[in-house]
Amino acid sequence: MGSILIKTEIPGPKSREIAEKRYRYVASTMDSLAPFYIAKGHGAVVEDVDGNRFLDFTGGWGCLVVGHTPERVVNAIKDQTEKFIHTDFTAVPYEPFAELAKMIAERAPGDYEKQVAFFNSGAEAVENAVKIAKGVTRRKAIVVFEYAFHGRTLLTMTMTHRPMPYKYIYGPFASEVYRLPFPNPHVNKMKIGDFERVLKDNVYPEDVAAVVIEPIQGEGGFNVPPEGFLEEIREVTKKYGILFVADEVQSGYGRTGKLFAIQNWNVTPDLISLGKSIAAGLPLSAVVGKKEYFDALPGSSIGSTFGGNPVACRAGIEVLKIIEEENLLDRAVKYGEIIDNKFKEMQEKYPVIGERRGIGAMRAIEFVKDRETWEPDAETTGKVIQIALKKGLILAGAGLHKNVIRFLIPLVMSEDELREGLEVLDESVKEAIS
Numbered sequence: 001m002g003s004i005l006i007k008t009e010i011p012g013p014k015s016r017e018i019a020e021k022r023y024r025y026v027a028s029t030m031d032s033l034a035p036f037y038i039a040k041g042h043g044a045v046v047e048d049v050d051g052n053r054f055l056d057f058t059g060g061w062g063c064l065v066v067g068h069t070p071e072r073v074v075n076a077i078k079d080q081t082e083k084f085i086h087t088d089f090t091a092v093p094y095e096p097f098a099e100l101a102k103m104i105a106e107r108a109p110g111d112y113e114k115q116v117a118f119f120n121s122g123a124e125a126v127e128n129a130v131k132i133a134k135g136v137t138r139r140k141a142i143v144v145f146e147y148a149f150h151g152r153t154l155l156t157m158t159m160t161h162r163p164m165p166y167k168y169i170y171g172p173f174a175s176e177v178y179r180l181p182f183p184n185p186h187v188n189k190m191k192i193g194d195f196e197r198v199l200k201d202n203v204y205p206e207d208v209a210a211v212v213i214e215p216i217q218g219e220g221g222f223n224v225p226p227e228g229f230l231e232e233i234r235e236v237t238k239k240y241g242i243l244f245v246a247d248e249v250q251s252g253y254g255r256t257g258k259l260f261a262i263q264n265w266n267v268t269p270d271l272i273s274l275g276k277s278i279a280a281g282l283p284l285s286a287v288v289g290k291k292e293y294f295d296a297l298p299g300s301s302i303g304s305t306f307g308g309n310p311v312a313c314r315a316g317i318e319v320l321k322i323i324e325e326e327n328l329l330d331r332a333v334k335y336g337e338i339i340d341n342k343f344k345e346m347q348e349k350y351p352v353i354g355e356r357r358g359i360g361a362m363r364a365i366e367f368v369k370d371r372e373t374w375e376p377d378a379e380t381t382g383k384v385i386q387i388a389l390k391k392g393l394i395l396a397g398a399g400l401h402k403n404v405i406r407f408l409i410p411l412v413m414s415e416d417e418l419r420e421g422l423e424v425l426d427e428s429v430k431e432a433i434s
């Protein structure tokens with residue numbers, strides 16, 4: 001028997017009842033992928049208020065590398081909430097903040113002394129990484145890439161590529177953000193060896209504080225940079241005194257088979273932004289980077305009231321222990337192979353799947369109308385996601401043209417659950433194109 005159990009129509013009666021309140025009072029801009037309401041979740045399984053059970057391959061948009069409600073995280077949270085919930089570290093400090101900073105700094109790449117600052121959301125981490133880079137270099141400009149997603153605050157929305165819905169008409173946008181092509185043979189001519197020229201064609205390099213890049217693009221469609229691209233950026237940024245910021249909010253924390261996604265390449269960034277999975281679903285984000293950068297900036301110029309709150313830090317400590325003690329990095333590699341084998345089989349059966357890509361368990365398939373013209377097929381992608389939902393599998397879409405399905409699976413799921421989900425995906429594609 002599998003983990004999925006569908007016993008009512010979706011959404012069921014209790015979900016429909018909650019929906020009435022939701023559609024009356026919740027801001028309509030806050031839409032949801034699933035039409036049902038969760039009652040509880042554990043590991044990779046979510047049970048809704050009508051007793052239906054789903055496999056969650058979105059993991060709260062990539063926040064649940066260690067799955068829903070891992071026991072040791074829950075216990076740490078309970079223990080912490082009974083002691084104290086908030087002080088603001090800048091008012092009354094506490095050890096979990098220092099302990100988690102130590103754990104992250106010791107594990108981050110780079111053969112130099114590192115320090116960590118904590119925030120609440122991924123956007124805040126990215127925004128602060130940029131702020132640190134500007135403060136350290138005393139330069140104004142930043143460079144980002146096509147397909148990038150860095151958040152929805154003014155600066156990070158500007159850094160994000162996709163106009164609809166993320167940028168819409170919410171300008172004027174932040175200034176001095178330069179977007180360069182991300183190499184993709186299907187849509188542009190950017191090649192290895194082009195970066196320095198393209199950079200200089202767009203901005204005076206000595207005016208650039210940071211190049212911000214997702215080692216594997218998340219929201220943009222799990223685009224993996226071609227061999228040599230990140231190395232080239234590292235070389236050019238060093239040459240011009242530009243900081244290399246790896247935005248690992250989505251790709252970090254084990255999903256790729258390495259704790260930090262950038263460790264899949266022989267590249268050491270200057271700053272890394274982290275978020276999503278680092279506290280098992282509690283709001284926590286971080287910037288880790290060279291100690292000398294933080295030392296060069298005025299105290300209190302970087303921070304936030306709730307950033308690194310004790311409950312989230314306690315959860316964060318347990319997350320790292322789970323990843324290491326349960327060998328989740330090896331699991332990501334193994335699951336990545338299982339996923340890729342299935343994707344390959346599906347790609348051979350279904351011409352609508354133009355490409356499969358990814359590293360470790362961070363895998364995606366791209367839907368196209370025609371493999372020659374590479375016309376995106378958002379319609380089929382949307383259909384597959386909806387069909388899968390009704391069959392008990394929650395899938396995340398992605399891509400500038402909404403034509404990608406990405407796996408953000410909890411790495412704690414069993415192999416049987418992974419295979420069950422893959423079968424549902426296969427059936428859903430078959431149904432969508434028939």
Ligand SMILES: Cc1ncc(COP(=O)(O)O)c(C=O)c1O
Binds near residue numbers: 123124150250275276
């Ligand atoms: C790479 C990357 N950076 C930043 C963000 C923004 O994170 P948040 O939504 O927590 O602000 C995201 C969110 O998807 C992301 O994937």
